[in-house]
Amino acid sequence: MNESIKVLLVDDEDQFRATTKRILDKRGFDTLVAATGEQALKMMKEKPDVVVLDIKMPGISGHDVLHKIKDTNPDTPVIMLTGHGALPSAEKARDQGAYDYLSKPCSMDLLASRITDAHRQAGSENKNGEKLVREVMIPISAYSTLEENATLKDAVATLKQSYMGKDSTSSLTESGHVSLLVLSSSGKMQGVLTIEDIFRALVPKYLSAPKPSMADSIQYSPMFWQGIFTSQVLQAAGVKIKEIMSPAPLNIDGDANLMEAVYSMLTNETLRLAVVEKGEVLGIIRKQDILFEIGRILK
Numbered sequence: 001m002n003e004s005i006k007v008l009l010v011d012d013e014d015q016f017r018a019t020t021k022r023i024l025d026k027r028g029f030d031t032l033v034a035a036t037g038e039q040a041l042k043m044m045k046e047k048p049d050v051v052v053l054d055i056k057m058p059g060i061s062g063h064d065v066l067h068k069i070k071d072t073n074p075d076t077p078v079i080m081l082t083g084h085g086a087l088p089s090a091e092k093a094r095d096q097g098a099y100d101y102l103s104k105p106c107s108m109d110l111l112a113s114r115i116t117d118a119h120r121q122a123g124s125e126n127k128n129g130e131k132l133v134r135e136v137m138i139p140i141s142a143y144s145t146l147e148e149n150a151t152l153k154d155a156v157a158t159l160k161q162s163y164m165g166k167d168s169t170s171s172l173t174e175s176g177h178v179s180l181l182v183l184s185s186s187g188k189m190q191g192v193l194t195i196e197d198i199f200r201a202l203v204p205k206y207l208s209a210p211k212p213s214m215a216d217s218i219q220y221s222p223m224f225w226q227g228i229f230t231s232q233v234l235q236a237a238g239v240k241i242k243e244i245m246s247p248a249p250l251n252i253d254g255d256a257n258l259m260e261a262v263y264s265m266l267t268n269e270t271l272r273l274a275v276v277e278k279g280e281v282l283g284i285i286r287k288q289d290i291l292f293e294i295g296r297i298l299k
Contacts, residue, residue, distance in 0.1 A: 005119045006030045008048035010040040010065065011081065012057045020052075023108050027142045029115065037065040044073055050099075050118045051078045052111070063096065070097045077118035081106065113292050133261050134254035136293050137275045137283035145181045148190050148242035152201060155180055155193055155241050179272070181284070182245045189274060189281050191245035201244040202232045249274040254282050258293060261285055 007029050011017045017033050024031045032048060034040040037060030040053070051069060055062035066078055077099035094101055099118045102111060116135055144162045146155055158180060182191040252261055252273040261273055265287060272286045 004030075005050065005115060006032065006046070006048045007115055008032045008034060008040060008043055008046070008051045010034045010037065010051065010057070010062075011054040012036065013054075020108075020111075024112065024115075027112055028139050029112070037061065040065055041068055044069065044076075048076065049122070050115050051076060052081065052115065053078055053098075054081045055101075056083060063092065066096055066098055075122060077122045079111075079114055079118060109289070109292060113289075113296065117296060131258060131293060132254065133252055133256045133258060133273075133275055133285055134277075134282060136258065136289045137254075137285040138289065139283045140181070140281055143181055143284055144179075145183050146193070146241060148182050148184055148240070148245070150241050151237065152198060152239045152241060152244065153237040155198065159195070180241075182241055182248075189248050190242065191248050192272070193241050193245045197244050197246055201236050201239055202229070204228065204232060249284065251276045252285065253277070258290060262290060265290075 005028075007024060009017060009020055009024070009031055010033075011020075012035055014035070017035065021031045021033050032043055032046055034043050037057055040051070041060075053062050053065055053069075057065075062080060066080070069076060069078055074097075078097070080094075080098045080101040081104055082101055083104050099121075100114055102114065113136070117131075120131070120135065144158055146158055159178075179192050179194040181189055182193055184190050249272050250264060250268055250270060252264060252275055254275050254277045264273060265271065272284050274281050275283045275285055
């Protein structure tokens with residue numbers, strides 16, 4: 001889990017700083033912010049576990065701040081942020097002791113993953129140790145959810161918000177979710193609602209009903225389809241999502257190995273697993289989360 005990871009985010013762009021803090025906090029990090037290198041150096045007294053540092057800033061540059069941090073706090077990992085076309089500067093920072101560098105625009109999934117990596121490796125004697133499922137998952141607090149008695153209309157609005165309403169800036173991107181976790185009124189997971197579930201709820205039953213043998217070769221004309229989509233959307237708007245949702249994802253223990261997660265996804269032909277500890281759902285691990293970890297290992 002990320003609760004114990006204190007992050008110092010240093011960037012002179014106000015919107016990027018505020019938006020990134022909001023998202024990291026939602027994901028369970030304890031995020032401190034600084035607008036300048038001078039302010040960042042003063043805030044090192046807060047003993048952050050990881051520093052995320054922009055290279056190009058007014059006043060003291062990111063390179064100078066990195067040098068001073070490594071002088072006074074050599075064990076604190078620093079992740080450098082670099083703009084487009086500044087790769088040589090980022091590589092120089094790596095040579096100066098930075099843990100890693102990321103280019104803007106920066107994926108929030110990737111940034112969160114690298115912060116977790118940096119913290120984990122800084123406190124581990126085994127620098128090449130494999131991550132556990134809990135270290136790769138998306139925390140439940142950061143996943144889109146709805147109660148089971150919500151309607152299809154509510155679900156569409158929530159999924160749309162997941163895509164269009166995500167916090168973002170020109171330097172930050174956060175991906176939306178293609179499914180919703182369906183909860184009971186007491187907060188227990190009951191199922192998952194995917195976009196495919198919504199599509200299935202819209203298709204009229206007569207389209208999949210058996211046809212007379214003579215009609216097997218009948219092709220629907222363009223005229224046949226007109227108006228069906230709109231009428232079905234309006235008709236299905238009030239359907240409760242508990243009536244159309246898929247079963248809850250299979251469980252996997254938070255301390256499980258990632259290969260166990262891969263094997264379970266392949267064997268059960270599923271795209272996601274619910275990460276649990278003592279019966280409580282901690283989060284969701286998805287195929288793309290594992291893909292990020294594959295990329296980290298290859299890097």
